[in-house]
Amino acid sequence: MRAVTVVPLKSGSIELTELPEPPEADGPVLVRTLGVGVCGTDLEIIEGDYGWAPPGEPRLAIGHESIGQVIEAPSGSGLAAGDMVVAIVRRPDPVPCANCAVGEWDMCRNGQYTEWGIKEHHGYARERYRITPDFAVKVDISLGHLGVLLEPTTVVAKAWDHIERIGKRAVWKPTTVLVTGAGPIGLLATLIGIQKGMQVHVLDQVTDGLKPELVEALGATYHHGTVSDIGIEPDVAIECTGVGQLIFDVMEAAGANGIVCLTGVSSGGRTIPVDAGTLNRRLVLENDVVFGSVNANRRHYEAGAKALADADKGWLGRLITRRVPLSSWKDAYTRQPGDVKVMLDFTA
Numbered sequence: 001m002r003a004v005t006v007v008p009l010k011s012g013s014i015e016l017t018e019l020p021e022p023p024e025a026d027g028p029v030l031v032r033t034l035g036v037g038v039c040g041t042d043l044e045i046i047e048g049d050y051g052w053a054p055p056g057e058p059r060l061a062i063g064h065e066s067i068g069q070v071i072e073a074p075s076g077s078g079l080a081a082g083d084m085v086v087a088i089v090r091r092p093d094p095v096p097c098a099n100c101a102v103g104e105w106d107m108c109r110n111g112q113y114t115e116w117g118i119k120e121h122h123g124y125a126r127e128r129y130r131i132t133p134d135f136a137v138k139v140d141i142s143l144g145h146l147g148v149l150l151e152p153t154t155v156v157a158k159a160w161d162h163i164e165r166i167g168k169r170a171v172w173k174p175t176t177v178l179v180t181g182a183g184p185i186g187l188l189a190t191l192i193g194i195q196k197g198m199q200v201h202v203l204d205q206v207t208d209g210l211k212p213e214l215v216e217a218l219g220a221t222y223h224h225g226t227v228s229d230i231g232i233e234p235d236v237a238i239e240c241t242g243v244g245q246l247i248f249d250v251m252e253a254a255g256a257n258g259i260v261c262l263t264g265v266s267s268g269g270r271t272i273p274v275d276a277g278t279l280n281r282r283l284v285l286e287n288d289v290v291f292g293s294v295n296a297n298r299r300h301y302e303a304g305a306k307a308l309a310d311a312d313k314g315w316l317g318r319l320i321t322r323r324v325p326l327s328s329w330k331d332a333y334t335r336q337p338g339d340v341k342v343m344l345d346f347t348a
């Protein structure tokens with residue numbers, strides 16, 4: 001079967017290659033891939049900056065944002081032929097650590113987890129895969145290809161879950177949210193913030209076009225320029241760019257008892273001057289919390305599925321700015337101006 005594969009850490013190695021049919025050992029549920037979403041992590045893997053092949057294999061099939069259709073599933077598994085499913089990315093470490101032991105693989109402590117399409121296991125940019133039912137999340141058939149948005153939604157569903165858990169350390173009545181970055185993660189974080197009744201401000205570089213329109217269509221406020229230009233003291237800030245300066249600007253802007261969640265994975269190697277004393281003083285005197293958030297567990301997939309089910313389907317559809325047929329697969333991995341979410345379509 002055809003699969004989009006790379007030799008991890010080798011830039012320029014991406015190819016549409018043949019892979020054997022998925023092994024039975026991967027699970028009793030056989031799924032046909034309908035599409036995969038492309039995200040920054042895929043581009044990093046393609047550029048040779050990230051990613052690990054399965055042990056003993058030279059190449060890794062990429063793709064961790066998936067939507068598929070069940071071809072066969074054992075009776076009693078909760079899945080049946082025809083169901084639409086999204087596959088969970090991370091699998092618990094084999095030890096397992098205390099978190100993986102209870103299904104919190106997103107909080108794995110020893111780093112020995114695997115991530116399908118990223119770390120040590122083939123992903124979903126292949127025509128078929130096998131999976132165990134506990135790692136396949138059924139999505140409403142009416143979502144269709146929009147189900148490919150579930151995985152990025154889970155990342156922000158987890159971020160919001162942890163923001164709320166931190167908020168419960170004292171009386172907390174948040175109203176104002178700042179989201180930096182209006183890519184898919186920022187837009188989906190905004191969607192959930194609006195669903196929670198918050199006033200959400202979104203900052204991005206672009207001055208016009210689809211991103212401001214998508215923000216405003218949700219009832220959030222779009223800004224470009226700098227964080228200090230916005231002039232708010234948010235209760236919650238969700239940083240979705242990984243840009244060094246913005247990270248510190250957001251910490252600076254957070255209001256008293258503010259919670260800053262960092263979701264962007266930055267590449268290292270750039271240094272910026274920081275007045276650590278002033279920043280520390282502010283964080284301490286205002287009880288601020290800054291924390292990082294990555295990945296998602298099954299609970300977050302369920303929360304993400306609910307957020308998508310409650311969202312306007314027309315709005316979700318506008319997030320997918322390009323659907324690229326498998327015959328032109330390379331185009332899916334070439335950034336174009338105006339891209340929000342690109343989907344590689346295995347059905348076309």
Ligand code: BGC
Pocket residue numbers: 039041042064089090115118151152155294295296
């Ligand atoms: C994926 C996460 C993953 C992270 C780090 C992200 O792009 O959405 O599931 O944990 O990359 O590998």
